[in-house]
Amino acid sequence: MRPADRLFRIIQLMRSSGRAMTAAEIAEKMEVAPRTIYRDMEHLMASGAPIEGERGVGYMLREAFDAPPLTFTFEQLEALAFGLRAVEMLGDPKLGKSAREARDKMLDILPEDHRQRLVGAPIHAFRSASQPPTESLSEIRRAIGEARKIWIAYHSLDGERSQRVILPVALCAFGTIWLVTAWCEMRDDFRDFRVDRIEDWQMLSDRFTLEPHQAYEVYLQRLQKG
Template identity: 40%
Template sequence: MRKASRLFEIIQILRLAKRPVTGADIAGQLEVTVRSVYRDIAALQAMRVPIEGERGIGYILRPGFDLPPLMFSIEEMEAIVLSLALLERTGDAELKQAAKRVTAKIAGAVPPPLRQTLDANALHAWGFAAPSASAIDLALVRRAIRDEEKLELAYRDELGRATERIIRPIALIYYAEAANIVAWCELRQAIRNFRSDRIEDCQPTGLWFKGEGDGLRQIWVNGWQTNASTANA
């Protein structure tokens, strides 16, 4: 987790807390070291965020400090609630945990009438949920897309043939049965799709394709347009 994200998360944790929160508790929620939490709190205090407390006892956010308000209509809130519920069907464990944190943040920030929409629990997403991919961490793929880092795959195609691929991931599509990685395949020198349930191993390479992601996505989109034109001819 990047430092800017951690600082925001710490503020949110303290905003929602009803009693002092220890550095160890914060570290556990963010999956970082306690030392990192202490450094981040010191950085927030240096930025005049009114955090009070000390190591071993706990921290609180002094009343009066808040982030900009969330201005949602009833319909917008219902759209958010249903969207978060749909994440349960992706099979992406990290996204599901993120959805729960988003729900908690919204509940702590919106006015009471809108909070009732969340508490009512009246909107549900039903249907088949994709199984979690056992051989691949989809969070790793999402980070590789953001950071433009190449990935190394051990892949088995629909005929059962095994290959080793170096790919430049540019998009991740969630279907009911599996996630689909869209990437430039260095073996095939073309855009290819890789089903998560056919990936036997996935590792970061430490090699980058910085600045190429947008261009590769445009090639992907142009492929849609070509296929659509052919279908309509």
Template identity: 40%
Template sequence: MQRSERLAEIVEIVRDGRLHLARDIANALEVSVRTIYRDIDTLVASGVPIDGERGVGYLLREPIFLPPMALSFTELEALSFGMSIVQAAADTELQEAAKRVMDKVGQHASNRRQAPKSWGFGVYAFERAQEGFRHMPLIRRAIREGLKLKIDYCSLDERTSTRVIRPLQMEYWGHVWTCSAWCELRHDFRAFRIDKTAACEATGEKFQPEAGKTIEDYLKHVAEQLDRDRNRP
């Protein structure tokens, strides 16, 4: 095994969030512990966020680390198209992140001279989608961290209500964003239009995945409803 391959294997081993002893990594890769120490030092020096120390163990500090990869021009176009949508149809935090992604791609692409700055795409968000942008950073955080949210919501027939929800997923429909959630008021799944949400705040209460209230349960519920609708005479 070449050293570059071994370095990539080490990253794969420690990226699961658990602590790994150098001895165990060495046994898995059939090299000495001293070699693993040197490899870890090389990875850390190159910017890979590995935490730990000799005799204690190592883990990847950040949840996502992408090793070097080769992308075709069409794959780069697809990536650019996706990032263009994010820059036009998401909140400021995601817009800035999308721009940084494409800046990095532009800096490191080996064939930069053939790549147009826009990659041939222009995306223009609908005004209605932009109305909910102010709530999206909090909703995204609540989905990641399992936070309950209190929202003041105006339904499509203009009825207002205050709900406590467990946000599970956000969806973009080309003109509006929705948030699929478990509604504590209705004791059922609901999809809320983010642009129809007048106020949104964290309750300070967390929630844990519960059977019947997860995103997997919601998607199964939607699929079953679609099947019933298709089979209805």
């Protein structure tokens, strides 16, 4: 867990407890050593967080402090929770972990009645055991964010094998199938590639700048026109 995330979780833990907590108690919840919590408390108090206490005694959050309220209806919160659950199930391990952490943060700051309703809501997302996310998914996400070219060895549905350099512009999930939309240098046009059919890949050092006709919006316009 990143230090910034841990500080946020400490505040939420102390707020929900409503009492003084020792560094050992907090450390157990955060799965870190007590000395780490001592440093975190010093940082929080120096940053102006309304925490009272000291080493060997315990720490308590003053009642005046509270997180800003979320102005979402329950149905909106349910939609967010379901979306995060779907990302957790369908995304790659890094994206899934981030979705779980985001969901935990959301639950931490909700009123108790909303939190219990969301935890028990009969709405779920599942992943097929036969089609887990491939390792290349997180690398493709990174390549899109960094505008990096990717070399791929691809096996199409009709049995054709090819090696290409692509400029990835978007990822899209259809059920358990992920597609990467890219500008293919070999075809000099847009192509969709199933991520689970990429047999090998390598992120290249080459970065790219899309020409106007290579923009993802142009691809979407083509789809709308049929």
